[in-house]
Amino acid sequence: MRFEQAGGVVCLGETMVVLVPAEPGPPHEVVKWTRAIGGAESNVACHLARLGVRSAWVSAVGGDAFGRAVLDAVGGAGVDVTGVSVDPDRPTGLYVKEANASGSPVRYYRQGSAASAMGPEALDRLxxxxxxxxxxxxxxxxxxxxxxxxxRAVLTGPRDGHVVSFDLNWRPALWRDRDPSVLRELANAADIVLAGADEAEAVWGTGDPAKLRELLPGPASLVVKQGEVGATLVEDGVFTHQPALRVDVVEPVGAGDAFAAGYLAAHLAGNPPARRLRAGHLQAAAVLLTTEDVGQPLPASVTGPLLDADDGTWAAAYLREST
Incomplete structure (x- = not known):
């Protein structure tokens, strides 16, 4: 699944170092940890680069070893990181997660991070x-x-020939001292909105695509991710649904970012609605089959036939770790 002619994408947001247990057992008993990196927007950029889409990441990291690790990892995935500033005074954010197939509880250590100090001036690096x-x-x-x-500057500023996509990415722990009602304003100013039905329910009181369209009339494209049920695109008054693939889930974190990248790559390539949603599902499946937030895309021998398969073949597909 490649989209070399899709055009350039810039992803903007914080990326942190993440520590994941490297051995089984309760987290307080774990001695060995694996250092990785995690950030929704850089995850999307990395996925896009691996799908053949030219991508860049704009952010800020600390002038520390963790910041260097983040830059090395994202840049090593083929993403342009020249728009990332290095803050000599503030640290790179950190979070710790416990990985398992039912979910991955996380604890953040990001207050006062370099990325949290970003403001509209970051657009000068775009x-x-x-x-x-x-x-x-x-x-x-x-x-x-x-x-x-x-x-707000990104979403309300001049488009200059580009569109803006907004992924809700609801993180309740980050909103304890802030007003999440602003998320509706931001989403409604975007051209493309992606949201999980469960998180939309938590933030806006509904995960139903039709009701969400009433709440968000502004975006040209509204994508509602409905977990194991699939995903629905609302565009030009038409509702297009594609069921999710059956997958042997190893660990779910990062699948939403992968779906976003697959969908956006296909959108930029001019693919029709159903094919865009399938591209999202296929990219998400690649992540569900691994403990990594950004895994390698599925082989073309799998994605090619499925992208254009009939509904019955798509529904019968079952992806396992050996795929």
């Missing part, structure tokens, strides 16, 4: 040359007043 899409998420709005101002 190279708009041949950029067709800028991708942001609701996470950034929760980090600080200056980050909220940055998102």
């Amino acid at each position: 190279d708009r040359t041949d950029v067709r899409l800028v991708h942001v998420s609701g996470i950034t709005a929760a980090l600080s007043d200056s980050c909220l101002a940055l998102l």
Whole structure:
């Protein structure tokens, strides 16, 4: 599944170092940990790069070893990181997660991080040359007043030939001291909105695609991810649904970012609605089959036939770790 002609994408938001248990057992008994990196927007950028889409990531990291690790990892995935500033005074954010198939509880250590100090001036580092899409998420709005101002600048500023996609990415722990009602304002200013039905229910009181369209009349495209049920796209008054693939889930974190990247790559490539949703499902499946937030895409021998398969073949597909 490749989308080389899709055009350039800029993803903007915080990425942190993540520590994951490298051995089984309760977290307080774990001695060995694996260091990785995690950030919704950089995850999308990395997925896009692996799908053949030219992508860049704009953010800030600390002038510390963790910041260097983040830059190395994201840049090593083929993403342009020249728009990332290095803050000599503030640290790179950190979070710790316990990985398992039923969910991954996380604890954040990101207060006062370099990325939380970002503001509208970060847009000065955004190279708009041949950029067709800028991708942001609701996470950034929760980090600080200056980050909220940055998102507003992205979503309400001139488009300059590009569109803006907004992924709700609801993180309740980040909103304890902030007003999440602003998320509706931000989403309604985007061109493309992606939201999980469960998180939309938590934030806006409904996960129903028709009711969400009433709440968000502004975006040209509204994508509602409905977990194991599938995903629904509302566009031009038409509702398009594609069921999710059956997958042997190893660990679910990161699947939403993968879905976003697959969908956005297919959107930029001019694919029809059903094919866009399938591209999202296929990219998400690649992550569900691994403990990594950004895994390798599924082989073309799997994705090619499924993208254009009839409904029965798609519904019968079952992806396992050996796929």
